[in-house]
Amino acid sequence: MHNSSRWGLGVMLQFLLLAALGIAHLQAKIRLSEAYLNAISADDAAEQASGSYNYDQQGRDWEGLCQDGQQQSPIPLTYNEAIVTGIPRIHFYNYDQNLESPLVLTNNGHTANMVLPPTQNGQRAYINGGLLPGSFEAQSVHFHWGSANSKGSEHSINFQRYDVEMHIVHKNIRYAHQTVAEASAYWDGLAVLGVMFRAVDRAFSQNTGLLRIFNRLPLIIPYQANTTVAGRLTAGQLLGNIITGEFYSYNGSLTTPDCAESVTWTVFKDVAELPRRQIMKLWNLQESRMRPLINNYRALQDINDRPIYYRALQ
Template sequence: MFSIGYCCLLALCGCTLAYIEIPEAYLTAIRQDRADEQAAGEYNYDEQGDDWTGTCQSGENQSPIDLIYEDSKIVAIPRLRFNYYDQALQTPLVITNNGHTANMVIPQTRGGQRPSINGSLLPGNFEVQSVHFHWGSRETKGSEHAINFQRYDVEMHIVHKNTIYDTMGEATMHPDGLAVLGVMFRAVDRQTSQHYGLNKIFNQLPRIVQYGSNATITGRLTVGQLLGNIVTGEFFTYNGSLTTPDCAEAVTWTVFPDVLDYPRRQIAKLWNLRDSRQKPLIDNYRSIQDTNNRDVYYRTIQ
């Protein structure tokens, strides 16, 4: 590890000069994530993605979709296994406003492991890569998936890569490349929250209002804390796509129907972010896509 002025090194705006210690491997991952985001090209949510081209327009296995319990196949599915999700991550972590969302690349744990998931219907072992959010506005709900025709205030995505692929770019080229966990947030009027990990992220949002700005998160944080107190034993799972260009059909989705209650005052911090055009970064969700007769499975707790 070494000391850097990370605001200068990453050439990000909107932050004050600070010298902190960040491992070179984490810096490399942040740079790669930024490069992957830029490779997607310019896009916005003015039409909720309906104007996106390429696979976004022509794909047959696109996401998000409306997840309907009565239309799902309720079958015996192995439980989803969380590995090293309870282990503290190396800190500081860096959260960035990339113009489309608040995004945080996730490093290894302090013990050097990378948190991962397997089991369920996942075609392999998937290491966590990043977490980001989709939201609406003061007037609109902003989750991407709907559950039984209902949409929620925020949807958090925890993105994982199949360990058989070296990079995210390579993984997006294969149908078994990625696995994403979708968690719904419901805005509630209570002022305080016991969701310690999420609070550490949302408390930094006022520091990343401007496009390209970033902030650091210190102290103890685990990936498992991001799940709050939701029940992870019940979930929908199906084969779909990324919900941002180029909408690669490489994702095994796991979306939990249990909803996390979170203070409205915290969620409201998302509405203040700005995109690359200096416009309010709101309603950053893609419209519901056709299921096209895909199988959607539902796991119940036995």
């Protein structure tokens, strides 16, 4: 009786949390772990705490640290102005392990966002190396894109912008018991991997993991809509087959309010390719004002004499 009551209470609590997140309709089909639900809830709370903002002026009208900060992102990345150095490569751990399934993909009005759970072995995918001040666990992935008439990457590489930029957000394991928002209060709290996507006209792609995510985009067109991505997916599949040994790295900020200056950026030089018809699905999403969610990238920020490092293949 005691165990049965605990199970029933657990189901009820999960349903209430799902309802609060707007995903109660998924309960009949799926079971999400309590830890994953809590992570989704924390991510949603952080999104709500960031306030009402849009990309009408590409972030130029955002206030506070977004306006006054000296280590803001994104920035232009150029080989000629970078410090070419033999820093270590980025090391990936559990990136080849299947994540807990299913995953929840959400249109939060600013991007298509997916909180990443631990892997099926119970451990998180994590990284270290490069300029990272420690080891950082993967927390979420989201995208920035343009429109039919404009590129949408946030960083530029050698004066070139790309169709889409993917961000894989990581949290320093020093702050394992704090949320991503709480960790962002520390200078070494977060690390983000930036990956550029180029739209190509061919119909197929070898990046089956990303395609499975993009194939679900038509299900999250309305603001706050969500869906699940079932089956086997690893964090490594997000990277596809890009060369991870060449990258730019610098200290910067989140590219959305509150623009906390707590991010060690690693932006890979290599560019992933995705069929144009897949990237076009992003343009159909809607933001909170029921307008098309397009051009959701922040304008380039001043470097302010920050050192930018470049790791070449060795």
